[in-house]
Amino acid sequence: MRRIALERDIDMSEPKSAPVKRSFLSLLPRALLSALFLLVFTIEIGSRVCDHLVESRLEDENRRREMMRQKYEPDFVESLYYGVLEYGSILRAEQQTKARNGPHPYLGYALLPNYSTPPGPGQQARHNALGFRGKETTWEKPAGVYRIVTIGGSSVYGQSETCDAAVWSQQLEDKLNAANSGRKFEVVNLGCSGWSSFEMLINLELRGLDLSPDLVIVYEAINDMRCALYTGGGEPVRDNTHWRAPWLVDRPSAIEGFLAHSRTYLVWRRYMTNYVEERADLAFFAITNYKANTGDTYVHTTDGVPIPERGFLNYRRNLNDIVSVSEARGAKVLIVTQALPRWHLDGAPRSREDQIASFDRIQDIQREVASARGVSLFECARLIEQAVEVELAAERERQRAANPSAPPEKIEELARAEVRSTGLMKSEVHPNDSGSELIARHIAEYMLGTLLAKSDGR
Secondary structure, X not given: OHHHHHHHHHHHHHHHHHHHHHHHHHHHHHHHHHHHHHHHHHHHHHHHHHHHHHHHHHOOHHHHHXXXXXXXXXXXXXXXXXXXXXXXXXXXXXXXXXXXXXXXXXXEEEEOOOOEOOOOOOOOOEEOOOXXXXXXXXXXXXXXXXXXXXXXXXXXXXXXXXOHHHOHHHHHHHXXXXXXXXXXXXXXXXXXOOOOHHHHHXXXXXXXXXXXXXXXXXXXXXXXXXXXXXXXXXXXXXXOOOOEOOOOOOOOOHHHHHHOOOHHHHHHHHHHOOHXXXXXXXXXHHEOXXXXXXXXXXXXXXXXXXXXXXXXXXXXXXXXXXXXXXXXXXXXXXXXXXXXOHHHHOOOOXXXXXXXXXXXXXXXXXXXHHHHHOOEEEOHHHHHHHHHHHHHHHHHHHHHHHOOOOOHHXXXXXXXXXXXXXXXXXXXXXXXXXXXXXXXXXXXXXXXXXXXXXXXXX
16 A cells, blocks of 8 residues: 555656646746846937936046047947947047038039038048138139149048148148248148049039139049059949949938837947948948958959059040140149158058059159140159158167167068158058148249249249
8 A cells, every 4th residue: 555655646746847847938938038128128228328428428528539539449338329329439420410521413422511520539620611621712713812723532631631721732822822922822622532533523623613723733643543443343444433333322211210219229230230330431432342341442453464454544534634624714734743652552462563553653644644735743742752761761760779679570660650650641642740731832832933933924
């Protein structure tokens, strides 16, 4: 009887365990859903709290200046701030709420009128009411003024200078007026980052020549070099659509618009996709099939395949047209060669030699067109590049004295980094304030000693 009772007890105990297992399994989805709900709730509320915390930080001018640095890394609270989720950084959020560039039906994109950088960043810029960088002006040329327009890309616009007054176009105006030549000079900056001769020509025809300039200064080569080399959008074509893409305009679907109200969605989009990177980089809007972080960002040549001729033919045609439309409207043309320290291209080892050879060829075309059309050409590039090399040699000596045991390659690395940071040229063709001053000084000296002297009969 005892054995039977024990067996009965065992048999009776087995069915009691089954409901316990079913209960645990049924609770697991509920626990996961609760945890997910808690996470979403925390993000939704926490991100909005972070908005207020960051905005209070921005009210402190010293803190704001620190947060507006180009390479500032946001902390955890700032990483959940709406501006960082939408634009990638606090600086970019400040810039994009009032964008510098916008779509244009004939130029792809152009500077937006009345733009100004927010307080704080180290590089201040302002666009006037006409949509050009710098101080206000009028379409009508004032009586007695010798008006100059400068055309080109970022090295004309002023990508690296600290303020409008430091850009070489404004410094050129200042130096010409300070020369007491008996004339009043005005220089209007028509540059826009990323523009090649295609946009320069169209902008000059549609807007620049309406300013009635006496002189058009052409200062650009590198963007046309890259148009000629770029194969990311196929072989170069006559209208440059292998390079220049139509401006992308956000047209979110109804679902995307609804989800954008959720901070959880914004966190996922910011940190789990490349959405912000594509919105923050002008190249994604303006270059066909652009891919960032490829080593040779803009140039995609194929080893062993000759560089196509089309891009160089395009440039020669465009430059000739710039001369023709300028002269037809009563303006003279001055081509100024663009400075490029060749070692600045060492970061693109696969295409370095192609870039250098093609950049030189673009400048050779400038010389040929100037000679054939009787247009003035000033070899400014050689003077600036020589000055950079003198600067670099002096910095090497300083680094050797400061680091006597360092190997030569380390000395070179330190010297180049210092020269790019504090010297004449920051990156490739982009001058620092001192480089802009030197460009302006050389152009002013050339104009006063040669170009303007000829027009005065001296």
